[in-house]
Amino acid sequence: xxxxxxxxxxxxxxxxxxxxxxxxxxxxxxxxxxxxxxxxxxxxxxxxxxxxxxxxxxxxxxxxxxxxxxxxxxxxxxxxxxxxxxxxxxxxxxxxxxxxxxxxxxxxxxxxxxxxxxxxxxxxxxxxxxxxxxxxxxxxxxxxxxxxxxxxxxxxxxxxxxxxxxxxxxxxxxxxxxxxxxxxxxxxxxxxxxxxxxxxxxxxxxxxxxxxxxxxxxxxxxxxxxxxxxxxxxxxxxxxxxxxxxxxxxxxxxxxxxxxxxxxxxxxxxxxxxxxxxxxx
Numbered sequence: 373x374x375x376x377x378x379x380x381x382x383x384x385x386x387x388x389x390x391x392x393x394x395x396x397x398x399x400x401x402x403x404x405x406x407x408x409x410x411x412x413x414x415x416x417x418x419x420x421x422x423x424x425x426x427x428x429x430x431x432x433x434x435x436x437x438x439x440x441x442x443x444x445x446x447x448x449x450x451x452x453x454x455x456x457x458x459x460x461x462x463x464x465x466x467x468x469x470x471x472x473x474x475x476x477x478x479x480x481x482x483x484x485x486x487x488x489x490x491x492x493x494x495x496x497x498x499x500x501x502x503x504x505x506x507x508x509x510x511x512x513x514x515x516x517x518x519x520x521x522x523x524x525x526x527x528x529x530x531x532x533x534x535x536x537x538x539x540x541x542x543x544x545x546x547x548x549x550x551x552x553x554x555x556x557x558x559x560x561x562x563x564x565x566x567x568x569x570x571x572x573x574x575x576x577x578x579x580x581x582x583x584x585x586x587x588x589x590x591x592x593x594x595x596x597x598x599x600x601x602x603x604x605x606x607x608x609x610x611x612x613x614x615x616x617x618x619x620x621x622x623x624x625x626x627x628x629x630x631x632x633x634x635x636x637x638x639x640x641x642x643x644x645x646x647x648x649x650x651x652x653x
Contacts, residue, residue, distance in 0.1 A: 393424075417436060425460075
């Protein structure tokens with residue numbers, strides 16, 4: 373097992389070197405076939421889930437992350453994995469009910485962490501998107517009060533959403549469009565196959581710059597390339613990319629998982645959506 377484990381770890385995702393995430397998962401599968409998942413320790417289960425997450429295999433990532441929490445309910449990765457399960461359930465698997473269950477597991481945790489505050493933010497977003505502004509305000513106020521003047525990355529967008537909710541206003545346009553596409557049944561035919569989001573680092577140090585880019589897979593129209601718009605939303609790390617920019621540079625002041633959303637718009641209308649997760653250290 374140790375030999376296969378070394379191969380899997382060598383090829384799984386790492387910021388510091390080249391990786392082959394498909395090959396790594398094939399090795400993980402072989403290990404599971406030979407010895408079963410009970411032979412995987414906490415760290416190996418997490419690394420397999422992380423590799424799947426970075427390869428955008430969200431359904432399988434959810435399965436592995438869920439197994440981690442079942443086998444190790446007091447895991448060092450509990451907060452991170454629980455939050456990611458909420459994001460994956462809500463925006464990849466389009467199951468906000470399940471997503472809320474994960475966010476609620478973190479929302480009241482003490483001491484306050486970036487994950488408990490980010491979970492409150494997500495709970496507020498879902499309520500605001502549904503038009504329940506009173507409940508949304510409750511989550512945002514709880515977040516702001518609990519931050520005690522820290523966690524600027526999370527508090528600033530919460531204040532913007534709170535102002536919208538106090539005015540019974542919908543979410544900022546790009547963010548609302550992302551949530552519409554992820555959660556409204558009319559868009560369920562879109563499956564994140566036309567956009568690939570990537571960051572040059574997925575575990576950047578706080579205040580270190582990262583470059584986020586979108587690769588688009590659309591056929592050209594006649595002799596001309598299709599003109600597309602990029603509606604960026606979420607944790608953009610201080611950047612304000614315009615609708616013609618397929619990428620941007622960001623930096624994050626606080627640690628935790630950052631959620632970046634994108635909706636692709638072509639002349640025919642909304643074409644696809646995607647999201648990515650960056651873990652500031």
